[in-house]
Amino acid sequence: MSAFLDNFMFSYQAVIFAVGINGLLALSMYAVLAVGQLSLGQAAFMGIGAYVSALLTLHLDWPFAAVLLAAMVVPALLALLIGGPTLRLTGVYLALATIAIVEILRIFLNASSYTGGALGLSGIPNKTTVTLIYGSLAVVLLGFVMVARSRLGRAMEAVREDEIAAGVMGINLPAIKLGALIVSAMIAGLAGALNAHANSFIGPNDYSFEHAVTIISFALLGGIGSPFGPVLGAAILTLLPEFLTSLQDFKLVVNGFIIVVAVLYMPRGLLTWRIGRVGR
Numbered sequence: 001m002s003a004f005l006d007n008f009m010f011s012y013q014a015v016i017f018a019v020g021i022n023g024l025l026a027l028s029m030y031a032v033l034a035v036g037q038l039s040l041g042q043a044a045f046m047g048i049g050a051y052v053s054a055l056l057t058l059h060l061d062w063p064f065a066a067v068l069l070a071a072m073v074v075p076a077l078l079a080l081l082i083g084g085p086t087l088r089l090t091g092v093y094l095a096l097a098t099i100a101i102v103e104i105l106r107i108f109l110n111a112s113s114y115t116g117g118a119l120g121l122s123g124i125p126n127k128t129t130v131t132l133i134y135g136s137l138a139v140v141l142l143g144f145v146m147v148a149r150s151r152l153g154r155a156m157e158a159v160r161e162d163e164i165a166a167g168v169m170g171i172n173l174p175a176i177k178l179g180a181l182i183v184s185a186m187i188a189g190l191a192g193a194l195n196a197h198a199n200s201f202i203g204p205n206d207y208s209f210e211h212a213v214t215i216i217s218f219a220l221l222g223g224i225g226s227p228f229g230p231v232l233g234a235a236i237l238t239l240l241p242e243f244l245t246s247l248q249d250f251k252l253v254v255n256g257f258i259i260v261v262a263v264l265y266m267p268r269g270l271l272t273w274r275i276g277r278v279g280r
Contacts, residue, residue: 049189223269
């Protein structure tokens, strides 16, 4: 049995890692969609977490726990910095502003010699484990479930459904939106760090507009009625190309098609179940 598991992990470790990491990215998108914000900056937050963690490991030899913490804190600080001006925007304007942040980061990483430029960073130690990825995924999922069942969860849903009415009810809209963006940045940064220490190499093009589209497709396919929907969407879209190898070169086309279909025919996604509330 042990030999079988070893062979299975050797053959499919990359896919198993990808499902869990993409699940975290899907939850980072869920965090902002849960308050009705169409932010596409998760690819940038992931890239910052990946590069911060890689540089700390390669040049300063930090303990991995401290590296993961830094990979969450630095994107959170950026989210705090940009949250004020960007969250005044809504809809497509917010999406365009956050896409600009993704492209600015990619251009900076390409131009900076300290981050390896266009060649990226290689030789990153393999410190990511299945337990760490899926343990992190379970903790984040549990956190979102607990929030969804609380008064804060009701406030977030109210903001998503009708922002004006939520404001009239006394809900602190700026605090809710900024908090969601910061949480989203932290989760994406964690996913970036885990991915960097799983693949041993990162490059600027790993965190481009294409990746931002992929992340939002996870959430739209699975649905945002509960945090389990985006994780389901991430699992499906990660595994689908493995079963249909002909789709490997058309991931962006497939993800774009899924976004269109989800918006037109499945606005609630595949998983429409909602988490029940506790208390009044």
